[in-house]
Amino acid sequence: MLDSNDCILSLDSLFFEKPIVHKKPLHQEPSPWQLEAPPSLAHIPATQDMQEEAESLSTLYVRFRSVFNEFPFFNYVQSKALDDVLYTSKNFVACAPTGSGKTVLFELAIIRLLMETPEPWKDVKAVYAPIKALCSQCFESWKKKFGPLGLNCKELTGDTEIDDFFEIQDSHIILTTPEKWDSMTRKWKDNCLLQLVRLFLIDEVHVVKDTTRGATLEVVVSRMKAVHTYRTSQNPEAGLSMRFVAASATIPNISDIADWLSNEGVQATYLDMDESHRPVKLRKVVLGFPCSPNQTEFKFDLSLNYKMANIIQTYSDQKPALVFCSTRKGAQQSAAVLAKDARFIMSIDHKQLMKNANSILDTKLRLMMLGVGYHHAGVALSDRKLIEEAFTLGDLPVLTTRTLAMGVNLPAHLVVIKSTMQYVSGSCEEYSEADLLQMIGRAGRPQFDTSATAVIMTKIQTRDKYMQLMNGAEIIESSLHSHLVEHLNAEIVLQTISDVNMALDWIRSTFLYIRALKNPTHYLCLKNLNSLSSIGLIDMDEDINIKPTAGRLMARYCVAFDTMKQFSEVAGTENLSDLIELVSKSREFSDIQLRMNEKRPLNTLNRDKNRVTIFPIEGKIKTSEMKVNLIQAQLGSISIQEFGLTQDTAKIFRNGMRISRLSEFLTQRSKTGFSAVLNSLILAKCFRAKLWENSPYVSKQLDKITAMVNSGLTTFSKIEQTNGRELELILNRHPPFGNQIRESVIHLPKYEVTLEQLPGYSGATAEIMVRVNLKNQAQLLSKRTARDHHYVSLIIGDSDNTVVFLQKLDFMLLKCGSWSKKIDVAKASKGEEISVNLISSEYGLDIQQKFTVHY
Incomplete structure (x- = not known):
């Protein structure tokens, strides 16, 4: 047998000549490998139609040569994988040492997709999901290689943005991380672009065993399988495929990865190369x-x-x-x-x-x-x-x-x-x-x-x-079982799973299932459906059908099951301080650490004489939960000097904003008390605005404006009443900046809430007419400062801490200018006064008033 260094294929003499038609499966024991001159087209045992196809492929090969202009030969690993990657459309896994040129295999798979697809390649979509460190490097390389072929590459990493779908609309190759693709595909049925993906490339697939990233990668692959199944059922005549090509470092159970990536009835092929085949x-x-x-x-x-x-x-x-x-x-x-x-x-x-x-x-x-x-x-x-x-x-x-x-x-x-x-x-x-x-x-x-x-x-x-x-001797196991509850809930919300049988089918599509059959003692008993049902996240009937309820919120905001369970135990009497403490205990903050050098500045914030920390903590700061709790200082617009704290503050706010939206979860639970629901709505607004609800720094919410507190402009009404030239002097800006600031405030919505008790007295119930008027509707129809998704929540509670009425008002109020509703108010045991609150989703525009009901 030749030395591996000699077993290389010339791109000019082999790859770009006529393709070999008959191939031997790579997982069979190979015969001694020899380099031979490629056969001429006449010697290929094929029909005339296949010869014509080979001619057209030969033309395409010349076009793709530029992708590999950095080297004249494929190395040994690439040469051995060439047949299955380029000349078939089977799912494929390459197990080879790091540094053996596995990225080239992904490039060959992309070329195979282009060869199968007639031009123009408008609807060609391939997704490459490596670890984050590789994304930028590969993006720059592929942009240069595939750009001349007319393919657009797009790199997507970081937190989900609303315009991500717009960004990938004209992209052919999407480079992202499993975490990012997970968040983007959680609404794949609502977006036809995601259903165009036909090639899914997985780099470093051995990451599937990682305790933090592995479960996400596993679920994303299973979801892409579900996308393909759905696409095939909707349009079986189209014959669209979903191909998985994965690369892994040297691991002993690569066949398990191949089993996981196999399609129904079609086994994935794999190439297993040990360290002896590393180019260097x-x-x-x-x-x-x-x-x-x-x-x-x-x-x-x-x-x-x-x-x-x-x-x-x-x-x-x-x-x-x-x-x-x-x-x-x-x-x-x-x-x-x-x-x-x-x-x-x-x-x-x-x-x-x-x-x-x-x-x-x-x-x-x-x-x-x-x-x-x-x-x-x-x-x-x-x-x-x-x-x-x-x-x-x-x-x-x-x-x-x-x-x-x-x-x-x-x-x-x-x-x-x-x-x-x-x-x-x-x-x-x-x-x-x-x-x-x-x-x-x-x-x-x-x-x-x-x-x-x-x-x-x-x-x-x-x-x-x-x-x-x-030495690559460690067996790769799944880590999905430790995060199964969250991912199972997400699939139920997506309607990938709607009954227990579908849940079992979904489990069978995972790497967890492959490994659990071979190593059952490694995995815990899977009782996660009952866990979701126990706290009202899903409903299960006697016919084992499953329907998502509050689990939709858990999936939408990517909240951990432990956090949802914590919120499900809210008593209903919680005030703002209690809810901040509850948020600080969320699992999402488990990786926030209290550093030794942070204790002094945090204790200083906690003892602040100006009471920037509205709810100080008793004693000294000793735990990471206390540190998260003191993020109140940011809500008070206090500058944090410690660099590490500044970074953590940004992270806490990103996660805190998601968790605070669980106020919707509390509103959906009938037993939750008025105090907890009201304060959860207020806290959610505080996180969005990064300010306390009565903060004097309201001007920070206006675009490109610093706080005007030192000038006494602590409310929107005071800013509106100030002359434009005076605002320019305060902010040291030139005209017409002052008028623009006043215009921004003038075009914020201004509300009015009125209540009227209707005739017809009863000893147990009273009828109340509630009206909400938008006082500046005419101005807002032409121009408005608040964003399109701005809304207000009307919540009414009685003296028994019961939610009497709750309604979300958004675009309908802007369109009509007013809203009214007749509600029944039952007599409370502790008094006849009700609390009426109109809470803005973002701005300091709240209305809070009392109304006495007569029985």
């Missing part, structure tokens, strides 16, 4: 260092700095070395220590290094003259480019970088991972396997090296664990 042979070294029980992660990480010089000199072979650190500061510290410990000038041109160092803007980076540099997002762009260029050309022997920079393609002969722990939200946690493999994948420069080395520096206690991981 990789030596993996795991070094364990002693760490005493009383030594902190920070001190252990710091101690590793002084061991790296010896490691680099031992394993680098006088070639470039890349050191991954967990933080920006760690990258700089490591570089400084290495520069003192050893001079890595070696055999390079010292003058070129001096020239690069003198061009650097950051004086700290002048240590480049000693052969060491650092690289992270905090370095100026011009300096980063100089560093990258110097390292890529081999002028810079050693580069330290933060792990978040792993999306930057900087290959090296030696990769060192300094510590297997990283700092996330102030706490230490281990790198995920996907992150480690991405870092290790930087080892080896195909154009320069035939071998490379990756060194992992970890504690002696975890050395064996990482040895096993590096």
Whole structure:
């Protein structure tokens, strides 16, 4: 058998000649592999029609050649996968070492889709779902490769935006993360664009075992299967397919992944390649260092700095070395220590290094003259480019970088991972396997090296664990069972599941089902339907039919089951302080950590004499829940100076806004008391506005305006009554800015609520006519400041804490100018006064008044 380095296919001599018609399944034992000249068209055993098709494909091949213009040959792994990826439409899984060029297989799959689809390729949609670090890198590459073919690439990451569907309307290749695609496809039946997807590419599919990301990836794949099933049932004549192509690092049970990605009746093929087929042979070294029980992660990480010089000199072979650190500061510290410990000038041109160092803007980076540099997002762009260029050309022997920079393609002969722990939200946690493999994948420069080395520096206690991981000996298990309740609810809301039998079918489409059959002791008993039903999120009848109820809110706002359960236990008497405490205990904030350096500023906020913190916490700040609770300071418009706190504040508000919308959940529960419902509506508005409901900083809600508190303009009515020229003096702006501000306030909705008791007295019930008038309707029809989705909630409660009436008023009120309703008010045992509240969804426009009912 030939050496793997010799088993490569020329793109010119093989790939772009006539295709071979008959193929052998890749999972069968292959015969000794030999390179042969491609047969001519006349020798291919095919009909005349197939010959004509081959001619047209041959024409297309020339067109696609530009996609692979970076190299003249496919490597061994790519060559072995070529038949199944390009010449069939079967689902396919490639298991190969990191750095073996698996991305090319995705590009071949895209070309296969284009070959199957007649031009113009208007409705061609392919989705690539890698880990986030790979998204930007692949987006830039594919934009250059597929752009000349007329394909538009779109990168979608981060939180869901309302215009995401508009963005992908004209896109052919969508690069996103499983988490983002999960949020976008939760309404796939309402969007025909999502139903056009015919190719789903999964990079790093072994992430399915990850405790945080894995369940989402698994559910997204099952949902795409459901999309295909629905599409086929609606239009069976169209013959549209849904193809899955996945790539994985070396794992022992790749056949399970192939079983999971198989279609009904059509088994997915797979390619299983071990480390011996890596283009650049990789030596993996795991070094364990002693760490005493009383030594902190920070001190252990710091101690590793002084061991790296010896490691680099031992394993680098006088070639470039890349050191991954967990933080920006760690990258700089490591570089400084290495520069003192050893001079890595070696055999390079010292003058070129001096020239690069003198061009650097950051004086700290002048240590480049000693052969060491650092690289992270905090370095100026011009300096980063100089560093990258110097390292890529081999002028810079050693580069330290933060792990978040792993999306930057900087290959090296030696990769060192300094510590297997990283700092996330102030706490230490281990790198995920996907992150480690991405870092290790930087080892080896195909154009320069035939071998490379990756060194992992970890504690002696975890050395064996990482040895096993590096050898690919760990069986991949599903993590869906730990998040099944949330995802099951989402599918019920989507109507993917409407009865127990459909729920079982959905389970069978998951990787969880594949692995549970083989390793049932690993998974817990699945009683999640009963869990959802127990707190009223779904209804189940005797005929085992399932209907979503409040679970719609849980799915819409992506709220955890534990949080929903917590809200289901609301007593009904909760005030605003109680609800803030309830929100701060939500599972969504479980990863918010209380750092040591944050305790002093948080305690200062808690004891603020100006009572910015409206509901101070008793005692000192000791827990992360207390930290989340003190986000009240942001609602009070107090500037937070601590950088880490500022970042956490943004995250808390994003999650808090979703959780606060569970006020709708409380309104749907008949037993919830008036106080809890009213205060939940107020809290939801506070989160949207990022202000307390009676805040004097109301002007911050107007576009491009800072607060006018110091000038006494603490309400919208005071701003409206102020002359435009005076507003310009206050804000130090030029005309007509003052008039524009007044116009913004004038075109906010102004409401009036009136109640009238109708004749006909009764000892138990009274009839009340409620009217809501929009006083400036005429002005708002021509122009309005409030957004289209702005609404008000009318809520009326009695002295027994019972919700008498609740109504949401939106566009209907703007159209008609007034709204009225006759309601029956039962006599309360504790008094005859009722509380009438009109709560704006966003602005400080609330009306609160009392009305006495006569019986």
